[in-house]
Amino acid sequence: MDIYYVDCVNNTLLKTSDNNFLCHSFSNIPFRIQKITLSPNNERSKNIIQTAKSRLSSIQFNSASSSGVARDEIEIKLKSFCGLIIEQLCFSMLTHYNKNPNVVIELDSGNNSIDQIDLKIHKKWLQHGSDDYKSLTKTVEIRSSFPFKSIEKVVSQDFDILGGYKNDIKKGEIEKDFYLRFLFALDYKSDYYVKENGKIHYGKTTTKTLKECYFDNDLNLKRELVIFFIGGATNAMMLDESIAYLGSMTSSNFNINQNAEFKKIKVRNGLDCIAIMQMMLNVITTEASQGK
16 A cells, blocks of 8 residues: 555645655555645634534534543543534535535534534436436545554554444444545644553543643644545445444443444545545536437
8 A cells, every 4th residue: 555645735746855755655556645734823724623613512412432432521522623623624625626516515514413414415417318407415424533653554554434333322323425534643742641550541642632732722723733534435335245344442431331333444445535535526417418
C-alpha cells in the first residue's frame, strides 16, 4: 500500500523538501488519504467550528459511545463536538467538490443522535427517452476516531471502516449507503496521560488532551487540529463476506455486556478518499437520453 497525501485545495500531491512525493509505501496498491488542517485563524476553519458549536447546543447525545463505553459529561461534550466538526467538515468538503447541479448534499438537522443520518445526497437524472427526471437519495454515516499510533500504521494495519453497530444503548442501527472514516491526529503528550491500573486510559487521555491543548472553555480552537479523511465503503461492501466481518469492541467501563458489535472492513480493503467521494458525487447527465 502506497499512501500519498493530497493537497485538495491546489489539487496536487504533497512533496517533501527534496521535491519527491510524500509517500509511505506498503505491499499493496496505492491508497490516497486526505490531510485536513483546521487553524484558529483561518476563516473556513472558524466557520466549521462555529457551526458545530451551534449544533452542539441543540442535539441530545448518547451517554455511551458507539463502542458502548460509558462517558462522563465533559467527554460527551468534547467528543460529540468533534463528531459535529467532522460532519460539518465533510459537508463543506463534498459541497466544495460537487460541480453538478443535479447533486444536492444535505446535512442532518435533527436534534437526536439516535437513528440520525449524518448526510443525505440527493441525485436526479433524465430518464431514457424522456424529459422527466428520476431521483434517489443516498445516506451517509461518518465515523471518527482518535488513534494513538501513527497514521501510516493505523491505515495499513490496525483500523477498520465501521459499518452499522449495536450496543446496549442502540440495539440496531439503520443501514446507510456509504460509511466514511475520519481520524484525528492529536499531539498526545505524556503530561496529559490518564492512567488506570497502570495502563493508559485512552478515552480519558483523549478528553484531557482536547480540553487542555485544543479547545478553550468556549470551544474555540486554540491550535491547529489535524484530521485525516482516509476513505470509506459502501453498504454493498459491508454485505460482502469476502472483505467484511463482524467485530466487537470491548471496554472495562462498558455498561452491561462489555461489547459492541460492528460490521467492519479493514481500511486497506476499502475505498480511498478520492474513490469514495467520486462514488458519492457522480451522476449521469445526458447519457440516458442520448445513449452515449
